[in-house]
Amino acid sequence: MSDSTTTHPTGMVKQLWRLGLGRAGIIILIAVAFSAIVGPFIFPFDPAAVGADASSILQAPGNGHILGTDELGRDVFSQLLTGARISLFVGVMATVISTIIGASLGIFSGYFQGPLDTVLMSVTDFFLVVPALPLMIAMGAIFGQNLSIIILVIGFLSWPRTARIVRSQTLSLRERQYIPRAKSLGAKNMRILRINILPHVMPLIIANTILVVAGCILSEATLSFIGLGDPDRISWGSMLHFSFVSGAIGRGAWWYFLPPGIGILFVVLGFTLVGQALEQITNPRLAADV
Amino acid sequence: MPYFARRTLTLLSSIVAIVTFNFLLFHIIPGDPIRLIARSQHLTADEIAKLHHEYGLDGSLFSQYLTYVKNLLHGDLGFSFTYQEPVIDIVKRTVGNTVLLLTTSTLIVVIAGILIGVFAGSRHGKRSDSSTVIAALVAWSLPTFWVGMLLVFTFGVWIGGLPISGITTPHAIYDNIFQKWQDIGMHLILPTLTLAIVDIAFFVIISRTSLIEVMSEDYMLTARGKGLTRRTIVWGHGFRNALLPVLTASVLYISALVGGAIQVEVVYSWPGMGLLTYNSVLSRDYPVLEACFLITAVAVLVANFATDLLYHKLDPRVGVQR
Numbered sequence A: 001m002s003d004s005t006t007t008h009p010t011g012m013v014k015q016l017w018r019l020g021l022g023r024a025g026i027i028i029l030i031a032v033a034f035s036a037i038v039g040p041f042i043f044p045f046d047p048a049a050v051g052a053d054a055s056s057i058l059q060a061p062g063n064g065h066i067l068g069t070d071e072l073g074r075d076v077f078s079q080l081l082t083g084a085r086i087s088l089f090v091g092v093m094a095t096v097i098s099t100i101i102g103a104s105l106g107i108f109s110g111y112f113q114g115p116l117d118t119v120l121m122s123v124t125d126f127f128l129v130v131p132a133l134p135l136m137i138a139m140g141a142i143f144g145q146n147l148s149i150i151i152l153v154i155g156f157l158s159w160p161r162t163a164r165i166v167r168s169q170t171l172s173l174r175e176r177q178y179i180p181r182a183k184s185l186g187a188k189n190m191r192i193l194r195i196n197i198l199p200h201v202m203p204l205i206i207a208n209t210i211l212v213v214a215g216c217i218l219s220e221a222t223l224s225f226i227g228l229g230d231p232d233r234i235s236w237g238s239m240l241h242f243s244f245v246s247g248a249i250g251r252g253a254w255w256y257f258l259p260p261g262i263g264i265l266f267v268v269l270g271f272t273l274v275g276q277a278l279e280q281i282t283n284p285r286l287a288a289d290v
Numbered sequence B: 001m002p003y004f005a006r007r008t009l010t011l012l013s014s015i016v017a018i019v020t021f022n023f024l025l026f027h028i029i030p031g032d033p034i035r036l037i038a039r040s041q042h043l044t045a046d047e048i049a050k051l052h053h054e055y056g057l058d059g060s061l062f063s064q065y066l067t068y069v070k071n072l073l074h075g076d077l078g079f080s081f082t083y084q085e086p087v088i089d090i091v092k093r094t095v096g097n098t099v100l101l102l103t104t105s106t107l108i109v110v111i112a113g114i115l116i117g118v119f120a121g122s123r124h125g126k127r128s129d130s131s132t133v134i135a136a137l138v139a140w141s142l143p144t145f146w147v148g149m150l151l152v153f154t155f156g157v158w159i160g161g162l163p164i165s166g167i168t169t170p171h172a173i174y175d176n177i178f179q180k181w182q183d184i185g186m187h188l189i190l191p192t193l194t195l196a197i198v199d200i201a202f203f204v205i206i207s208r209t210s211l212i213e214v215m216s217e218d219y220m221l222t223a224r225g226k227g228l229t230r231r232t233i234v235w236g237h238g239f240r241n242a243l244l245p246v247l248t249a250s251v252l253y254i255s256a257l258v259g260g261a262i263q264v265e266v267v268y269s270w271p272g273m274g275l276l277t278y279n280s281v282l283s284r285d286y287p288v289l290e291a292c293f294l295i296t297a298v299a300v301l302v303a304n305f306a307t308d309l310l311y312h313k314l315d316p317r318v319g320v321q322r
Helices: A009-018 A020-042 A076-112 A114-129 A132-143 A147-156 A160-174 A178-184 A189-228 A236-245 A254-282 B003-027 B033-038 B045-054 B061-073 B087-122 B127-140 B144-158 B177-215 B218-225 B230-267 B273-282 B286-314
Strands: none
Touching (some): A009 A020, A020 A076, A020 A254, A076 A114, A076 A147, A076 A160, A076 A189, A114 B003, A114 B230, A114 B286, A132 A189, A132 B003, A132 B273, A132 B286, A189 A236, A189 A254, A189 B144, A189 B273, A236 A254, A254 B127, B003 B286, B087 B127, B087 B177, B087 B273, B144 B177, B144 B230, B177 B230, B218 B230, B230 B273, B230 B286
16 A cells, blocks of 8 residues: 555556556557547548438448448448547546546545545445436436536546545545644645645546546447437447447448447457556555456 | 444435435426426417426425425326326336346346356466456446347347347247247347346456455465365355455446446347336436436335345444444
């Protein structure tokens, strides 16, 4: 536990690289990020351009369409590249919201304890057991389908685990001798939190955050698949939604429903591998060693 | 306070919280809920007033809440405009199918997951262990609905041979009840397999970690010192002690399971609560959606409650006031 708190960010990346699966995760994530950022420039097919006639619909790969066309004759490969951006964006933004809520609840709860702790942790435990997907579906259906609402819904429902983990780390930090000493020297609570607590829970928060991104990307994909995605944006989940409802499976259009799923699998796996490896570095007892 | 009473109190307060939360969520719908519920813009003022009264929406928020709770206690979950019948009747038709799907897949997932996990953990550090872990991480990263789509394609279009939609063959005539169950069983295979592929990973990872931790305990060294075979040590001593942490973790699994079931029911048109949720989202049938969420949430809370009690029975140290 003690060396976990002294881990320096650059040292963390080095250790991560040394772990086989952590390295695999980094490579996957770099590859996906690269194709999401650069891809649409290299491959300038308009992902929203519909086909000219019926013959352009659900076309197998070929004729300049690397991955064929969808049920409206749009190019699947350029949708895949644009979709990567939306999936990553939603995943990361929702994680930012979730981490801010989870980490601050966890730190305040663990540091101040008492009635505040009881109340905050009851709320946390409540959200920990309430089934997340049904709640996301209900909220998505009520508040409407646009990108910021999807981000908010996913972010506001993904923090309980973070809060629990951060709280227990804060609890153990609080027992360290230098905290009462700092207090007796007249340090204010906020100062102790900022200087003595936050830097030491940071590595744990980062490791957890990476794992949360994986969950948020899966949540976005699932919500979009259910039909609650932003109708104006192409994401991997919404591609799978349209391939499902347009009957691409029955017509054997594998080029339409395979690539987005593989994309989701790779990104989620990339974040999971990096997150697992980071957890192993920051908290060796907690993580499954791979 | 004894553990059981304390835990029951938590359960009840959670249920009250979820009922209240559900009420607030569906009563802050932007716009007039009646127009949304009736899904019509062409209502006369009289009709709107009548519907407001019928739905108990004509009082203050608090009196609306009281009406809502009173109706719930009478088993009144509202009226569906798409189905033109009370929501409770629709729920009664569908809930059993979901229970069937969840029970079958949970049994398979838990048993197979724990066996594979313990096996991998007992070979800690060996090749078979690390490849199991990698396979589990990949499986856990799969979107459940996509696995379902792949299996539909494989067994419905490509190879064929297994039913990919519904719970029974349409218009089938059965000679006896056995044939009907056989038909349902065939329809269960792919949905169960889909949930299993993704969810087994969860139990593999948890039980593997748990076994590795148990194996490093002192009493394991003693067992080895007594000259017991590795098999006896792992399956006789390690296995049993590794189960408790798995049970704690399964609390988190219950919520994930429900999410997976919704996706599977959508992909395979399995006529359960998940498909009902999906259809009510598409048709914006809010009374049905509201009921689906409430029932699912309460079921998960009760399942957690049962798991906690079981855990407490197996390990009475748990739940001692911290």
